[in-house]
Amino acid sequence: MIRKIFIFCSVSLLLFCSAAAAAHLYPEKDYQRKWCAEHNGVTEHVLDDDARVDCLTDEYAIEFDFASKWAEAIGQSLYYAEKTGKKPGIVLILEKDGDKRHLRRLLKVSEKYHIRV
DSSP, rough: HHHHHHHHHHHHHHEEEEEEOOSSSSOOHHHHHHHHTTTTTTEEEEEESSSSEEOOOOSSHHHHHEEEGGHHHHHHHHHHHHHTTTTEEEEEEESSOOOOOOHHHHHHHHHTTBBBB
C-alpha cells in the first residue's frame, strides 16, 4: 500500500514540476505532514537521543528526503527503525525526470535491506 501511494505521489510531482525550477516545489515538511496525516502517523517523533523520525506509524519509522539524498535516507531509516522497533521506510521526493536515477539506486539497496519505499 505504501509503495502504491509513493508511486502516485511521485508521478504527481513529476507532472507538476517545472524543468526550469531550481528550488524545490515545496519544503520537505509539507510532504511529510500531508503523507503522515493520511497514514495516521506522528510527525517529528523525538527519540531518546533527540533524533527525530519524520513520520512514525504503527508499523514503520519513515524518513522523507529529496531524491539526491537517497543514500542518506537509507541510513536514517535503518537507524530510526532500530531505535523504535518499527520497520524502516522511506518516502523519496521526486520533482523532475532526472530524479528517477536516484529512485533506481534506492530500490536496489532497499530490496536487500528490507526497507519499504
